[in-house]
Amino acid sequence: MLDAVSLTCKRGQRRVFSELSLRLEAGQCILVSGPNGSGKTSLLRILANIAQADEGQLIWRDRPVQSNDSDYRQQLVYGGHAxxxxxxxxxxxxxxxxxxxxxxxxxxxxxxxxxxxxxxxxxxxxxxxxxxxxxxxxxxxxxxxxxxxPLWILDEQLTALDSAGQKFLGELIAQHLQKQGAVILTSHQTLPWDLEVQHLDLGQAC
Structure with missing residues (x-):
């Protein structure tokens, strides 16, 4: 569904991450983890086509994603901190x-x-x-x-939710995956759901 190929992100002269690649399949959920400053939000904003990688490419269903690609953005929902x-x-x-x-x-x-x-x-x-x-x-x-x-990109959406809200989000994600949607998310909390999740640790990928 979505391929990220050799992504590099810089802040000033510092490389936040480099040569990072991932593949997100239909029906799959990827949890991005890592310490503060490892680039979790930066990665999700790049995947959502809100920000651009310094190097690398996104490919959506075998088609390269262009800068400010409105067709691609119509395929996703992005949930950020705000x-x-x-x-x-x-x-x-x-x-x-x-x-x-x-x-x-x-x-x-x-x-x-x-x-x-x-x-x-x-x-x-x-x-x-x-x-x-x-x-x-x-x-x-x-x-x-x-x-x-079909694509949900969710940055710290467990924040401020009580247990009932967290359950609601877990049910939505499970239903979305069953419909062959795809999810990539970050969380500082342990996910409170019994879902099959792939892990990407930016602390190790940097």
């Missing part, structure tokens, strides 16, 4: 905007079910700025539940 939500809009308004961006037809019943699963149905009209950090994270998880994009 929520990416508009605090002045309600939960539902944010979801409507995100689903439009994802080119997902708005089906109210499906949206209601996802909000219910994410424990947000009662908050759908509440401005996002009034939500806790964990609830904001859950809004993104509801977006994942409704997304039809």
């Amino acid at each position: 929520s990416g939500l508009n605090g002045s809009l309600s939960v539902q308004e944010n979801l409507d905007s995100l689903l439009m961006q994802d080119r997902v037809p708005l089906e109210r019943d499906a949206c209601d079910q996802a909000l219910l699963a994410g424990s947000l149905l009662a908050y759908r009209r509440v401005p996002v700025r009034q939500l806790s950090a964990g609830q904001r994270r859950r809004v993104f998880l509801v977006r994942l539940a409704l997304s039809n994009r």
